Structures are given as structure tokens and as C-alpha cells.
Amino acid sequence: MDDPRLSAEGELALARMALDEGDLQHAAEHVAGAIAHAPTMPEVHEVLAQLATRTADAVALFALGDNVFIGTVVARAHLLAAAGRHAEGLDLLAAATGHVPTADWAGVPWVTEPQLAGRVEPDHLARVLMQVCAAVPDPVPEADREPLRPYLKLADNAVTAHPRHGMLLGAASALARRIGEATRAVEWAARGVEAHPTKLTEVWLGYAYRSAGRPAEAVAALRRAAAHDPEDLSVYADIAGTLADHGRLDDALAWIDRALAKDPTYDCAVHTGHRLRYRRDGQLRHLVALADFQRDHPDNSHEHTDLAECCHDQPWLGRLPSAGEAVVNVLRQMLANDSSPEGGRIWLSGLEPPSAMRAVSEAIPGLAVTVERILTPDIREPRRAGGRTLWRYDETLALPALPPPSPMAAERVRQLGYPAWAHPPAAYDAAVGFATVEPEDLLSLLVHPPAAPETELGRTIIEHDPALWVRCVQVWACLGMLHHRTEEPWADSARRRVLLDLVWGVEDWTTEAALFALVTAAWVDPSARTDVASVVAERLADVAAVSHDRPVSIAWSVAKLALATPDLDPDAVELAREIVASEETDAKPPAKRQRWWRRFLRRRGA
DSSP states (O other): OOOHHHHHHHHHHHHHHHHHTTOHHHHHHHHHHHHHHOTTOHHHHHHHHHHHTTOSOGGGGGOOOTTOOHHHHHHHHHHHHHTTOHHHHHHHHHHHHHHOTTSOTTOSHHHHOTTHHHHSOHHHHHHHHHHHHHHSOSSOOGGGOGGGHHHHHHHHHHHHHSTTOHHHHHHHHHHHHHTTOHHHHHHHHHHHHHHSOOHHHHHHHHHHHHHTTOHHHHHHHHHHHHHHOTTOHHHHHHHHHHHHHTTOHHHHHHHHHHHHHHOTTOHHHHHHHHHHHHHHHOOHHHHHHHHHHHHHOOOOSSOOOHHHHHHTTOBTTTBOOOOOOHHHHHHHHHHHTTOOOSOOEEEESSOOOHHHHHHHHHHSTTOEEEEOOOOSSOTTSOSSTTSOOOEEEETTEEEESSOOOOHHHHHHHHHHOOSBOSSHHHHHHHGGGGTTSOHHHHHHHHHSOOOOOSSHHHHHHHHHOHHHHHHHHHHHHHHHHTTSSTTSOGGGOHHHHHHHHHHTSSSSHHHHHHHHHHHHHHHHOGGGHHHHHHHHHHHHHHHHHHHTTSOOTTHHHHHHHHHTSTTOOHHHHHHHHHHHHHHHHTTOOHHHHTHHHHHHHHHHTO
């Protein structure tokens, strides 16, 4: 990685050369480059000051326009402040922070000197602080807080200079809250309410109390805010969220119902309501209804994450579960023990799905597998005849029945494949990148998965669970099928026919992948729901029937898919729950296999 200070020094050397030649515009461009690399470096500000002495209008050298360079913005801010135009300078620094909040744009003496607060109108200071708040998350991650501390010092100086300005106190509280200064946030917000009791100052006080872990006082402040403006339904949603965060779901939903009674389409109340109802009873219908609302109301007041929060880390709703086959468990154990994945022999009491067998043989070259017997029903035979054939068998050896995919198709899945998604509609949207991949190539990917990408994700999967990458390829290939010939009505569509062939083919991971694509279709297309629910219920019943005669390694996963299916028949829901309970009682808890994956997601911030 480049050293910012060295990069800045290089720009400064060029700036000094341009100054010596009298080329002020080029000097300004290089100073802007230097300040972008090292905004608090003293030498940068020395050269900027030298440049200012060479012309009567140094500010004009850093003109603003479309797609202006951020270093130009920051340099102009400092020159404006030096010219006594501090308010304009603060506006530009706040704009820079909005663009790159993790850079220390404001870490310079003129921003934090106490006298500045008296030179700028308190209304303007409040707007600057609110602009900074709008640019950063709440709360700001601890590692990203330091560049915001100059603004906190500015806020401190401002409320000292203007101790009775309610909006300024509230905005200062909002900034303090975001960077972990909860005590100061409460103090400033309380002073703001005392000076100027309004809906907004009460909301700021409620948020401050909430961040300080004082929920009762937070709700009281938010109730007062609602009393100031009974038609502002966002406050109702805030009250509901605060109550829910402290276990008072019934009270929270009462506030949501009050908001919805005033406006049944108010997005914050709809999103919060569905999330809380799902949290209370776990019924999938709440999430499906929320997805429908999102689809039918794309112009929400702001981005919502309620559906993603509910689906996070849930098998099929938010992530691809790991495989449960014995042969895959052997592979994982070898990797966990740092055993050399080469050669050896294993014995299986019965044959397992072809994708599992193939994935392990690819991961362990030379592995000999002895299958003691072929149990019935024969896993090598499709569950229904007449569909597409993905695999052919030489005794117990599974071989692809399709040619390899094109290099373009292989590269596309390497770029887009990922074992997690925000929710099923988000997975559908992400799969649009496969719309230009031929359907025959998508089918070939199911039996010829390319190597995992040379990325942190790819290396992590191969290190811990290579089979997960195979499953990942299969899921995205099937999702890609949904984006072909989309003009055809679902019931008679080619995409439905292809996926049904896979669902009723040989018992395999491709069964799960095709079912997930069908389930996803039902999430995004209400007209497909009755059909998909019927297919899933029928396939689940078949899994249950086969399980009476022999083990079905995909049973748990298919049951989880059923529980993610919109409008599934209650009897099928009950059967799915019984299968999940039975499989987990039989010591097949996928959660244990997923611990490394959760750790990876936490590192990635997913």
C-alpha cells in the first residue's frame, strides 16, 4: 500500500517546482493532491500558505465545479477560513467528510480553536454538525471515530459560545452520540430541550437516552416528541423500535398499529411492524408481506434493512447451508486436522449424492471410495423419469453427463457467486448478471463447477469447506435460470420446466439449488406462489417417504427450504418442522459446521 506521507511529499515537490516557475495553477493542483493524501501534514499547509502569498485571489485557484477533486475542496476550505470566511470553509470540510468520512479533513487548528464558534452563526454551526452526522453511521465504528473528533471539539466550543441554542445543542448531541460520547450526548440534548422544547429536540434527547442505555427515559422523551406533532409517524416508529429493543414487543406493536391507522402505507411503520411481528411469532408470512411491500413501494422515504435483519444468517433465507453428507464431513475433518488431502480410502455404508461424491474426489486426488451397498430407492435413479440428465454412472462413480461450460460462464459465476445474500429477492436481483449466460451453460455449471476465485472469500472456502463452493456455483446457476425468457408466464415458462427437471432428477445438491430458485421465484412473483408451494410440498413429501427406507442427506436442507417457501400448506410446514427436529436430534446440527463461515462474515462486516 502507498505511504500517504510519501505521496504527499511527492506532490509538494512538484508544487514547489511550479511555484518557482510562476505556474500557480499547476502548483495549486499539486497542493490539492498533497492535501488529499495527508490532510493534516504541516508541510502541506505551509506550501498552501506560500501559494496564497503569491496571488490576491488564491481561492480562485481552487475552483469548484462538476466532479471536483476532494483535495481541491479541502484546500479551498482552508483558504476561505484564512480569508475570514469560516462558515463557507466549514461547509466545504463537512462536504469532504460526507464524501470520505474516514479521512481527517477537519484535524487542523482553525477548526478547533475556541474563537471560531463566536465567528459563525449558531444556526450555521448546527447545520454543519447535522451535515456531518448525516454522512456517518450511528454509531460510528470505534476505529473510524478519530477523524470526527475535531467536529466534536467544534461542537463543544459551539455550545459553550451559544449555551441556549436548542438546535445547536441537539445537533451537538447527535454527533456526540454517534462517536460513543453518550454522557455528553444526554447532557447537551437535555439542555437543548430545556432551552427550546420542540419535537426535534425531544427526539434528539430520546436518541441520546437510548444510546446511554436508559430506555424508559428514551421512550418518555419520544412520547413528548409525538405530542408535539401527532402526525409525524416516524416518531411512532422510533418509539416502537426503542420498546422492542428492550423486550416490550406488544407495546411496540401497539405504537406501530397507531401509525398504520393514520397511514397504512407509511414505510417506516410497515417495515418495523413486519419485522417485530416476525420476531414475535416467527411466521414467514410477515417477511413475505414485507418483501411484497418493498417491491410495490420502491420509493420509500429511506433505505430499510428490516427484511435483511430478519433473514440474516438463516439457512436459505440469508445464506447457503453447508452440506451434511458423511463423505463431506470426512473432507472437513481432514482439513481441520491439517491432513494432506491426497490419496487414502474411505468406506460408505451407502452411496451419497453425486455432487458430494464428485466434490470430495476433486478435493482429495486419488481418494478411493468403497460403497458397501446400494440402498433402495436407488439414489442413482431420478425421482421422476423423463427429465434432463445431469449425471451418468459407471457403477458407483458419478460422471457429468453434460459438456463443460464456456469460459465466460465459468468466469461469471466466479465473479458473482457468494454463499450469502440479504434475502431471497436480493439474491434474485444479484443473479441478473447471469441473464447473458446461455441456459445450457448454466446447466453445465451444475456438474462442472469452476475453481473458486483467488480472493479472500475463495481461499477461505477452500481452506475450510471446498464443497460449499460447489454448492454456491449450483445455487447461482439455478438462480440465473430465473432471468431467461422472463416474458413467458410462469406456469408455461421454460425456466419453470428446467427447474422442475432438476427438482425431480437424482437426489443431489442440484435438487436443493433448483428448489431454492423456485422458492425465490415465489418470493418475487406472487403469481408463482401456489405452484411453487405445491412443488415444494410434493418434493418434501417424497423426501419423507424415501427417508423411511434409507438416509436422505439433503432432508434437513429441503425441509429448511420448505420453511422458506411462501404460502406453503400448513401440513407441509408441520412435516418440514418434524424433519428439521429429527435431523438435528440425530446430531446433524449445521450450525456447528458453519462457525468458521460466521467468523468470516463478521470479519467482512456482512
